[in-house]
Amino acid sequence: MSVRVRIAPSPTGSLHVGNARSALFNWLFARHHGGTFILRLDDTDVERSEEHHVVQIQESFRWLGLDWDEGVGVGGPHGTYRQSDRLDRYAEVVDGFLARGIAYRDFRSPDELDELRRAAQAAGGPPRVPSGASGDPVADLARAEAGESFTVRFAVPAEGAVEFDDVVRGPMRFDLANEDDFVLVRSSGMPTYHLASTVDDVDYEITHVARGEDLLASTPKHILITRAMGAEPPTYAHMPLLFGPDGKKLSKRHGDTSVRAFMDAGYLPEAMFNFMCLLGWSYGEDREVFSKEEAVAAFDLDAVGKNTAVFDTTKLDWLNGEYIRALDGTDFVDRVRPMLGDLDPEQERRFEAIASLVQERTKKLPEAADQVGFLFVADDAIEFDEASWRKQMTKDFSRPALEGGLAVLGDLEPWTTEAIDGALRGNLETQGLNARKGLQPLRVALTGSAVSPPLFESMEVLGKDATVARLERALSMVEDPAGD
RNA sequence: GGCCCCGUCGUCUAGUGGCCUAGGACGCCGGCCUCUCAAGCCGGUAACGCCGGUUCGAAUCCGGUCGGGGCUGCCA
Numbered sequence: 001m002s003v004r005v006r007i008a009p010s011p012t013g014s015l016h017v018g019n020a021r022s023a024l025f026n027w028l029f030a031r032h033h034g035g036t037f038i039l040r041l042d043d044t045d046v047e048r049s050e051e052h053h054v055v056q057i058q059e060s061f062r063w064l065g066l067d068w069d070e071g072v073g074v075g076g077p078h079g080t081y082r083q084s085d086r087l088d089r090y091a092e093v094v095d096g097f098l099a100r101g102i103a104y105r106d107f108r109s110p111d112e113l114d115e116l117r118r119a120a121q122a123a124g125g126p127p128r129v130p131s132g133a134s135g136d137p138v139a140d141l142a143r144a145e146a147g148e149s150f151t152v153r154f155a156v157p158a159e160g161a162v163e164f165d166d167v168v169r170g171p172m173r174f175d176l177a178n179e180d181d182f183v184l185v186r187s188s189g190m191p192t193y194h195l196a197s198t199v200d201d202v203d204y205e206i207t208h209v210a211r212g213e214d215l216l217a218s219t220p221k222h223i224l225i226t227r228a229m230g231a232e233p234p235t236y237a238h239m240p241l242l243f244g245p246d247g248k249k250l251s252k253r254h255g256d257t258s259v260r261a262f263m264d265a266g267y268l269p270e271a272m273f274n275f276m277c278l279l280g281w282s283y284g285e286d287r288e289v290f291s292k293e294e295a296v297a298a299f300d301l302d303a304v305g306k307n308t309a310v311f312d313t314t315k316l317d318w319l320n321g322e323y324i325r326a327l328d329g330t331d332f333v334d335r336v337r338p339m340l341g342d343l344d345p346e347q348e349r350r351f352e353a354i355a356s357l358v359q360e361r362t363k364k365l366p367e368a369a370d371q372v373g374f375l376f377v378a379d380d381a382i383e384f385d386e387a388s389w390r391k392q393m394t395k396d397f398s399r400p401a402l403e404g405g406l407a408v409l410g411d412l413e414p415w416t417t418e419a420i421d422g423a424l425r426g427n428l429e430t431q432g433l434n435a436r437k438g439l440q441p442l443r444v445a446l447t448g449s450a451v452s453p454p455l456f457e458s459m460e461v462l463g464k465d466a467t468v469a470r471l472e473r474a475l476s477m478v479e480d481p482a483g484d
Numbered sequence: 485g486g487c488c489c490c491g492u493c494g495u496c497u498a499g500u501g502g503c504c505u506a507g508g509a510c511g512c513c514g515g516c517c518u519c520u521c522a523a524g525c526c527g528g529u530a531a532c533g534c535c536g537g538u539u540c541g542a543a544u545c546c547g548g549u550c551g552g553g554g555c556u557g558c559c560a
Contacts (some may be wrong), residue, residue: 010560045559110558117556120486127486127556151558169489178487178556186558193560217488217555241548242489247552275496278509282497286508305497308553310497325523361522371521388520424519439519451521 003035004207006071010042010198011053014258015060017210017311018242018250019274025239026210027066027218028277037069038204039130041082044196051085060259063269065292070204072274078204083196090191093199093229094152094184098137102228103184105140105150106132126178131155131180137301151186154224162220167208167237167301174220182221194218198225200233210237210301213308237301242282242311248385250311257311266339267326271320279309289322332359332368345375350375355459357453374447375461379469388450397437404476405442406468415464420456421442445474 009015025397028310030037041062043049058073070076071352079085097103108116118285121127131428133155134140137275155254156179184195191199201209201222209222216238228231244254262272275293277283281304290298324332333355343351350374357474362368374382384393392398404427408476412423428438443455446467 008560012560048559082537106558112560121556138486152518172488174487183558188558190558192558197560212554214554215560218560238489241553242552244538245495249553278496280496282508284498286498288496288509307490307496310495312510315496319508327505363533365523391518421519426486426525428519435519447520455519 001207002328003030003033004038004205005030005035005210006038006040006201006204006206008040008042008046008200009057010048010193011050012048013053013375014260015057016250017257017259017276020060020064020259021210021242021279023061023066024064024209024276025272025281025299025304026303027068028296029208029210029301030069030482031296032299032471035161035207037066037068038074038076038206039068039081040200040204041072041084042193043082044190046078046084050304056260060263063094063197063272064259083200084189086193086196089203090185090199092196092198094191094317097154097184099153101155103152103154104131104133104137104181104271105144105339106136106153106181106183107143107148108132109139109149110462124461127180128178129180131181149187151187152181153181153219154184154228156181156224162223164218164223164233164236167210168304168306169216169238172219174215177349178221179220179224181200184225187287192222195225198222199229202226202229202231206234207311208235208237208301210239211377213238213241219472220316237304239304240306240308242279245307245310245312250399254311262316266367266388267316267320268323268335268365270317271323272322275313275316275319278315279311280305280317304430305328307403317363324365326363326459327359329356329359332356336365336372339366340372340376347376350461354453354457357457361453363444371453374458376447377418377480379466380473382446382448382473384444384477385449388448392450393474395437397431397433398441399475400431401433401441401443402445402471403479404438405427406471406475409459409464409471415460417460418463420459424456441474445471 006028007019007028009019019299027037029035039058061068069075070078071081084302090151094103098105115164116129117127120129126475132153140150157176161173162176166172180196183192185191190476200206219236219238222234240249244250246254249255259272261271270292273416274289274295276298277290277295281299283295284297302320315331327335330387333352336355337351340351354372354375358368358371377383405424407464408427412419424439424442425435428435431438439455440450443448443452446452446455446458446462
């Protein structure tokens with residue numbers, strides 16, 4: 001039997017990294033086994049589901065490189081893959097359950113149920129709410145047709161147990177005595193997640209359900225429904241949850257943890273992919289950096305770990321730098337250019353000339369844009385970083401460095417990195433300054449900051465005129481501190 | 485309260501009775517390199533929650549305990 005797995009986000013928000021990680025593992029599993037990866041929408045919560053989330057969720061998956069074979073947007077043999085379009089099918093299943101006495105209509109009010117729950121809990125034993133079955137389906141139907149509000153509940157057997165073998169956690173056993181008669185259909189007529197999701201899994205012939213550990217305790221419900229439908233339950237794999245750096249379950253208060261946020265922050269999808277693989281799974285061989293293809297070849301669900309992982313992006317930052325450095329030079333230029341705004345031909349030339357030097361020293365794409373900013377401003381409009389100025393331009397070496405630099409560069413020919421290097425080093429000797437003192441003021445004069453791409457190369461890219469102009473301007477400001 | 489899951493360096497993890505005086509990676513610290521910052525290279529810091537048991541031998545098996553987490557909804 002060929003592997004069929006699914007990811008079923010609910011479009012009540014943007015795609016969260018936790019869901020993305022689940023999707024990733026499902027995708028890896030499907031690809032490893034040559035199976036089918038399905039994207040389904042669990043949108044039974046009509047109150048909170050929104051269409052723009054549907055669009056963004058798909059965008060996030062595509063960005064990460066998780067392509068799906070069936071489902072939303074791509075179609076397949078099972079319709080639209082949206083639960084809101086399958087209401088008739090759920091009703092059909094429930095009617096069958098009702099007819100066979102596997103489910104019943106429950107007319108108790110929420111308040112009444114709360115009361116019962118509290119009482120059961122106070123009793124100390126299992127907090128199971130007593131069955132609300134009247135034992136008279138005909139009368140129930142009459143009440144329903146008369147317009148009384150009701151839910152449909154699954155009649156969980158009072159005794160026995162549900163057992164299954166979890167791929168990640170091993171043998172599981174849940175006593176039914178602890179299981180409530182759970183709701184299948186809300187009073188609004190909409191199916192619950194448990195019903196819709198399970199019916200879909202059966203109908204779509206899902207072979208492996210790999211999802212977050214938070215659903216582990218709900219699995220007996222799903223198995224009960226599956227069996228009631230006369231089907232064999234799929235293989236389950238409950239994957240560890242993701243936590244925030246504070247050790248608490250990942251949520252909004254840990255900042256924006258949507259995939260979209262990482263997209264916008266300038267992370268490379270390859271790096272994000274690689275990073276998420278590391279959360280709960282290990283490539284082995286002491287390897288942390290690997291390609292998608294390598295991950296597909298090595299991955300399997302039974303190798304997924306049991307313990308929760310803290311979503312700490314420190315390592316992601318490092319990985320992103322690794323991937324940026326590994327980028328083809330033109331690829332890097334293409335990815336950064338959109339962040340620079342409109343460039344004239346001269347600015348474009350400067351950017352491309354210095355790109356490779358910036359590529360080596362950036363961890364996130366937007367940083368690269370910051371680092372080349374000095375190439376695009378007018379020579380008399382450089383803004384000086386205050387701390388840099390104080391440290392390099394207010395010292396006794398500041399003037400000699402600038403004046404000496406100007407003296408040797410003024411009529412330097414040819415204007416190349418090598419020639420600039422030689423000229424400036426010669427000046428260091430005549431001034432009796434070490435490289436640190438003799439060159440830093442020039443860097444600040446040129447770029448506005450004590451941190452920049454390599455100085456000589458920057459000068460070459462800027463050209464002699466611009467270089468001289470910037471040095472002169474800075475020198476004039478050093479002479480007259482009040483002029484700053 | 486009840487049911488269930490988990491517990492190796494700060495973080496992600498390797499480890500399935502001896503190869504472990506516990507390995508790798510990120511981070512951090514120090515050094516080298518060096519025109520700044522990165523990168524790179526070298527070195528260092530740092531963990532089997534605790535207590536019992538099984539065994540010649542336990543991070544690995546069992547029990548307990550403590551700690552964290554999930555579920556307990558007409559959310560998913």
